Amino acid sequence: MSERPTRAGWVSERLLGEFPRLGLTLLEVELERRPGRSPKGVRARLALLADRFRGADALVLRQRPVPHAYRVFFRHIGLDPDVTRVPVEAAAVQRLVQGGFPSRGLLDDALTIALMETGVPLWALDAETVEGRLGLRLSGEREQLGEGELAAPLAPGRIVVGDERGPIALLFGEPAAERAVTKQTRRVLLFAVVVEGVSALEVEEALWTCAGTLAS
Numbered sequence: 001m002s003e004r005p006t007r008a009g010w011v012s013e014r015l016l017g018e019f020p021r022l023g024l025t026l027l028e029v030e031l032e033r034r035p036g037r038s039p040k041g042v043r044a045r046l047a048l049l050a051d052r053f054r055g056a057d058a059l060v061l062r063q064r065p066v067p068h069a070y071r072v073f074f075r076h077i078g079l080d081p082d083v084t085r086v087p088v089e090a091a092a093v094q095r096l097v098q099g100g101f102p103s104r105g106l107l108d109d110a111l112t113i114a115l116m117e118t119g120v121p122l123w124a125l126d127a128e129t130v131e132g133r134l135g136l137r138l139s140g141e142r143e144q145l146g147e148g149e150l151a152a153p154l155a156p157g158r159i160v161v162g163d164e165r166g167p168i169a170l171l172f173g174e175p176a177a178e179r180a181v182t183k184q185t186r187r188v189l190l191f192a193v194v195v196e197g198v199s200a201l202e203v204e205e206a207l208w209t210c211a212g213t214l215a216s
Contacts, residue, residue: 006207009191010135015159019076023194024136024161027207028127029214030187038106042216046109049116050100053092061092066119069197077159077171087121087172107181107188110213120192120206123161123169127187129179132164134191136171143167146176161191188214 009024016022038046053061061067062081070086085093091112095101101116103109111122125134139158144151145167154160159171169175171193181188190210192203 006204010133012135012137014138015136019073019196021194021196022136024134025192025194025200025203025207026134027190027211028187029190029211031185031214034183035105035107035181035185035188036183038103038109039216042106042109042113042213043103045113045213046101046103049113050095053095053116057092061089062086064119066198066202069195070119070121072197073195088115088119091115106214106216110210113213114206114210117209118202118206120198120203121172122190122192122206122210123175124181125168125175125179125189125191126181126185127189128185130163130168130189134161134163134168134189136160136193137162139167145170147178150177 006025006027009026011022011024062071067086067088070088071081074081074084074086081089091101101109101112104112107124111124115121136159139154139156139160141156143154143156143160143166145154145160146152154167154170160167161169161171161175167176168179174180190207192206194200194203
């Protein structure tokens with residue numbers, strides 16, 4: 001697997017006017033083999049992470065700086081983080097319900113490991129499906145998420161991740177199916193949403209943790 005340096009996505013002036021520290025950091029990873037089942041070492045790493053996140057740890061998680069920063073941002077965009085949990089808290093609750101972090105394939109496991117080790121959520125796209133630069137903006141009139149029969153209409157004014165083709169995902173949401181990583185994907189584009197209170201170093205650590213796991 002080969003990697004390229006991280007780079008910044010664009011953020012619309014309108015969003016920057018309201019959220020000056022909002023950002024998007026990208027890392028493109030070229031895979032040496034197709035995404036598939038996680039090797040034994042990655043599955044063992046998931047098991048160790050699960051052991052670290054028991055009931056008491058999940059309760060204090062929101063007090064840590066990175067989860068707290070995302071909780072504050074959720075409130076700023078109108079989401080109640082006690083109802084719509086920030087990604088690392090949602091993963092911790094899922095661990096409690098399921099009794100662990102079950103392996104779901106190398107890419108999903110790499111995203112989970114990066115999230116639980118840093119608190120920074122990441123998403124992955126098939127880089128071949130991205131046209132132009134990736135960025136954050138507000139959805140416009142009559143836009144939709146996805147293409148074809150599975151496309152869903154978007155209300156105007158939603159924060160979306162998008163490129164020159166159109167919206168790819170709602171902020172903190174999963175990418176449209178036609179942009180997602182598949183078994184045929186050879187280049188993965190990882191991205192992290194940066195908010196006030198989350199440092200560039202923490203974001204870089206999450207991206208490189210994920211990339212390193214993909215190289216396992």
